[in-house]
Amino acid sequence: MDNRFKQAEIATWIGMVVNGLLAVMKGIIGWLSGSRALIADAAHSASDVAGSIAVLAGLRTARKPPDEDHPYGHGKAENVATIIVAILLIFVGFEVAMSSFEVFLGEAPTAPKGLALVAIIVSILVKELLFQYKFRLAKKINSSALLAEAWHHRSDALSSMAAFVGVLGAILGQYFNIPILVYLDPLAGLFVSLIVIKIGFSLVKESSSIMMEQVLEPEKIKPFMDTVMNVPGVKRIDELLARNHGHYIVIDIRVSVDPYITVEAGHTISKDVKDALLEHHDDVNKVFVHINPYRPEDDE
Structure with missing residues (x-):
């Protein structure tokens, strides 16, 4: 830097x-x-x-x-x-x-x-x-x-x-x-x-x-979504918002995981999502992950 x-x-x-x-x-x-x-x-x-x-x-x-x-x-x-x-x-x-x-x-x-x-x-x-x-x-x-x-x-x-x-x-x-x-x-x-x-x-x-914190276009956030979906334990991406913050990108993401796992296991998945985005995308500097319980009916 x-x-x-x-x-x-x-x-x-x-x-x-x-x-x-x-x-x-x-x-x-x-x-x-x-x-x-x-x-x-x-x-x-x-x-x-x-x-x-x-x-x-x-x-x-x-x-x-x-x-x-x-x-x-x-x-x-x-x-x-x-x-x-x-x-x-x-x-x-x-x-x-x-x-x-x-x-x-x-x-x-x-x-x-x-x-x-x-x-x-x-x-x-x-x-x-x-x-x-x-x-x-x-x-x-x-x-x-x-x-x-x-x-x-x-x-x-x-x-x-x-x-x-x-x-x-x-x-x-x-x-x-x-x-x-x-x-x-x-x-x-x-x-x-x-x-x-x-x-x-x-x-x-x-x-x-x-x-004004305009979010990035869908085609620009697709690589981030591909990275997150490869993280073990992630069932679905509910929302991913990425925005430029000067020379780097800040990401806010909501992912669904198995609702019956422990809090510690959910925290581990959250950390894995953050680490994957920071490791595979040099322009990403901050990642905030929110964990949701996965409900299959929401996919319909």
Whole structure:
């Protein structure tokens, strides 16, 4: 468990440092070159830094062991961090959209300088590398917060691609004296904002379902049921509820056993069910078993 959090924290620190450097670079070059799309992109990278801070806080809280006030553990702290990152994405998206839209209501913009293209290419390459690194690690260690960060990097890479098209189009428009192409830069900024907002809402929706303790779909709990039915003494599964609790799964299960066995024998079966689920499913961290007396007529 500690190794899982250590890997996630290292990845988050790497992202934070790289995003900070990219935000400064894109901000300065965006200002010098006069590119609204690049300045918007710089703001996006800066929001990544703020998001990383939230993720670090969430990871450090999630690694705490269960206590009297949190018997299920602190795993949902990662989902809280995910929602914070998502809200930052949505906020930045709206800011970029407003900034870009205002250009169409004012005087015709000036095409950015070619230096902006260099900064954008560097950003695309770096952010895609960060996405691949964090996406693979997030899947490996099952971290929703790290996965949110990975998608934040991917949205930054996509926004940089849109910015590249916009800046290049604006430069070509000025060079070939096609005024309408100059508007491709703010149009790219508007397009970027929509991508960012969509990703933000998707992350909020996914993490909110976990925070609201939505149970897993039937196809996802079938492997758990197969495991339990192989436990000696289990006559029937009356109910199995499984839910995500951050990076792990909590299971509440009711099983029927022979009503004429001793309490100790029933307790042994209960323990065997719990042990089987924990042993055969690495993502399961907590199991609560309730024993019911088996009545054949209930099967009818």
